[in-house]
Amino acid sequence: MTVAPASPTLQPSAAPLSPAPGHTSPRLLADIGGTNARFALELGPGRIERIEVLACASHATLGEAMRAYLAMPAVAAAGAVRHAAIAIANPVMGDMVRMTNHHWEFSIEALRRECGFDTFVVVNDFEALAMALPWLGAADKVQVGGGAPVAGAPIGLLGAGTGLGVSGLVPAPDGKSWTALRSEGGHVTFAPANETEVAILQYAWREFEHVSAERFLSGAGVELIYRALAQLRGAAEPALEAPEISRRALAGACALCEEVVDVFCGMLGTVAGNLAVTLGAQGGVYIGGGIVPRLGERFAHSCFRRRFEQKGRFAGYLAAVPTYVITAEYPAFLGVSAILAARLGA
Structure with a gap:
């Protein structure tokens, strides 16, 4: 998907709600993970408000969670929602969506009709997060090593949470827009980098025939x-x-x-370095997800960056590639907003 979004700002404001010029009705945005479902209204270009986080386990279906959000008084007061877009932690191929790390499943078209939307767009969560990357401000990220990004170069993205999301951005020839990759790179086969990781992999083989990177780089992976x-x-x-x-x-x-956290950071460094050399991501590699941002300085001083650069003859190449931790609280809303705007032509 190739879009060139505007630069929204997220405002969990309690101000009176009404669609701004440019939007004839409020738009529903959502970021659906395996643990939490995050919802917001976009009331006009750049006005993302009324953010709410609902526990997935508290709702039998995505439709139930969505209707619960839309029924909240402050949300309902904004008026009927005609257009909606959600990012979901799952491959999106065709009409039926079955979540990998949660039991929800649904038909996109049936859910559109159930909620009364004119437009209902469903995309992979890391495709949406990737589309947000060019618009993150200095306060939305922290650099952990490397040099300056190369303008117009590909950008890598990965993030550990309930699962391991992977994506990237490839610049369009016009230099004004980006194509977000629809990747399931979290499920590549895990490759150990030292004897301790070999032993951990051997332990995991007792439970799993195939041990992916996600088996370790996720909440369940930490355990x-x-x-x-x-x-x-x-x-x-x-x-x-x-x-x-x-x-x-x-x-x-x-x-x-x-030691567990140190091993996790090292494994993430190897996978991030693999992504950087695979994409030629001289525009940088971004780390999202729910786990790493909570590690703070511990992550910055971990072996992550050393392992990121530990690629033999390509160590010098990777030393120049910047890595960033995304610190923005709801960055996927920016990307899903841009994707919906591109679909609607405004």
Whole structure:
């Protein structure tokens, strides 16, 4: 998909709602992950407001969650929504969508009719996030190593959360627009880079015939690394969920948890470096998702960047490629807004 979006600003404002000039009705935007469904109204070009986050587990279907959002008094007061677009953590091929990391499934056309939309666009979440990258401001990202981006060069994107999303941007010949890649690169086969990772992979093979990068670079992956290292180190540790593992690591309260985070960052560095050389991403590689931004300075001082550049003869090439952590709270809304605008021609 090739679009050249405007630069929206996200405003969770409590101001009275009404569509701005340029939009005849409010537009529904959504970013649907395996854990949370994020909704917003776009009231005019650049006016993204009334942001709400609903737990996926609290709603039987996506349609139910969408209707719950639209029924909120402040949202309903904006008027009927005719056009909607959602980004979803899943491949989108044809009319039927079945989520990989959640039980929701739906027909795009049936859901459009159910909600009464004239237009209903569904795209992969990392395709939408990729479209937001050129419009992120300095306050929306933090650079972790590398030099300056090369103008007009491809850009890479990956992010660990419920799963591992991967995409990228390729510039159009006119230099004024971008094509977002519809990738499922999180499911490439995992490649270990040292003996510890070989042992972790061998542990994972006991559970999975195919061990993808996502098996480790995700919330469930953090827990898998923890179990594997506990066995490898002979540590009698309690079962922990990913948020608690991260919390203990950041607090310096558990040596094993700290090692888990270090291993995770190293694995992510290798996968990000692979993406950079695959795409020729001299415009930079961006890290999104829910896990890395929460690691803060721990990530910046981890082995991520060393492993990113650890590509033998291409170490010098990668040393110049900047890597960024996306810190904007709802960046996918920017991309899905641009995709919907391109579909509507405004």
